[in-house]
Amino acid sequence: MGTLTILTILTTLRFLVPMLISCVNSSSTPRRPARLGTAACAQFREHHVFSYDLRSRLAPGQWSRCYKECNGPHQSPIDIRLNSVQCMESGEEESPIYVWYRRHHGYARGSFLNNGHSCAFSTHNGDVRTYGKVLRNVPGQEGADYVFSELHFHIGANGSRSGSEHRINGKGFRGEIHMVHWKKTEELRTYEKGSEATDGLVAIGIFFNVVRRCHTEADRLILKYVYHARRYEAVKDPAFANPSLLLPADGMFYTYKGSKTTPPCNTNIIWIVYNTPTTICHRSYRILMALQSAEIGHPFLRTFGNDRPIQSKGTNNVQANFLRCD
Ligand SMILES: [Zn+2]
Numbered sequence: 001m002g003t004l005t006i007l008t009i010l011t012t013l014r015f016l017v018p019m020l021i022s023c024v025n026s027s028s029t030p031r032r033p034a035r036l037g038t039a040a041c042a043q044f045r046e047h048h049v050f051s052y053d054l055r056s057r058l059a060p061g062q063w064s065r066c067y068k069e070c071n072g073p074h075q076s077p078i079d080i081r082l083n084s085v086q087c088m089e090s091g092e093e094e095s096p097i098y099v100w101y102r103r104h105h106g107y108a109r110g111s112f113l114n115n116g117h118s119c120a121f122s123t124h125n126g127d128v129r130t131y132g133k134v135l136r137n138v139p140g141q142e143g144a145d146y147v148f149s150e151l152h153f154h155i156g157a158n159g160s161r162s163g164s165e166h167r168i169n170g171k172g173f174r175g176e177i178h179m180v181h182w183k184k185t186e187e188l189r190t191y192e193k194g195s196e197a198t199d200g201l202v203a204i205g206i207f208f209n210v211v212r213r214c215h216t217e218a219d220r221l222i223l224k225y226v227y228h229a230r231r232y233e234a235v236k237d238p239a240f241a242n243p244s245l246l247l248p249a250d251g252m253f254y255t256y257k258g259s260k261t262t263p264p265c266n267t268n269i270i271w272i273v274y275n276t277p278t279t280i281c282h283r284s285y286r287i288l289m290a291l292q293s294a295e296i297g298h299p300f301l302r303t304f305g306n307d308r309p310i311q312s313k314g315t316n317n318v319q320a321n322f323l324r325c326d
Helices: 003-024 038-046 060-065 125-131 191-196 217-224 282-289 300-304
Strands: 086-088 100-102 108-114 119-123 134-136 145-155 175-184 201-211 235-241 253-258 269-274 278-281 319-324
Touching (some): 145 217, 175 191, 217 235, 217 278, 217 282, 282 300
Parallel strands (some): 086 319, 201 269, 201 278
Antiparallel strands (some): 108 119, 108 235, 145 175, 253 319
8 A cells, every 4th residue: 555545545534534423423322323315325435434333323233224235145244153064175185275375474564554443454555576465275266366455353342252253153252353365366456356356355354362461463463553553544654464473373264255344245255264263462452442533532442342243144155174075
């Protein structure tokens, strides 16, 4: 992401601040959300406005008022029910399918930006050849290159014990890290083009628990970068992230075709959700909870969280790479 792109984002964010505040502060007591007109929706869509405040006109259950796909089938996140998880064909080698990054030790260069919903790392697309991390061996997409593009964190409101978006047999974790990748082919050479294609995006979900010791790559990213971008619109640039170091060592994951968990809820995403959680330390968790929104000093993650509720509409065929078909 270049300086120009960052400036464009900042300008856009500045414009949507008043809308977001009116959205978040739409009432002081719970009530039925007011109707949203076509013009208001068009503006919300243009500036990608949505909320996790349950009293807001654009609370998660209301997103589909402006973003139709959010009410469609194959939405994410889901509760992975183990008794319905299917086996995976393992290919010629008859070994489980593992995903891996080319240049394991290389770091992606990018920026952290507090966008009012999370503090997200985005890569500088122009630097793919020099710093980019490319994900390989995605189930059903063997041979395809998926370029690492974004990383962000999800937690629940008020320090919730189940702030992860996905669940396993109803069990949530303290939070979840998401890493987004776009498909790169001869024709698809940018994030925008790659993300429009069928199977154009791969999202990796990694659960985390909270422990005393700060020692993971997630801790390093939060303590080194997120801490300095805790105020709304703040950017930490440059930043360097290595998604290889975040993947749980046992490589066990579930995979299914789902959607973005934020509007516009596009359904061209291959999800890879790891079974084994990683950890972040209490200090890191407190930094996530203290992230501030457009309202001065308002800790939006502590108050509202940023975990979309479980979606159950439509079927999602979940497979596990550690369950081999005989
Ligand atoms: Zn996410």
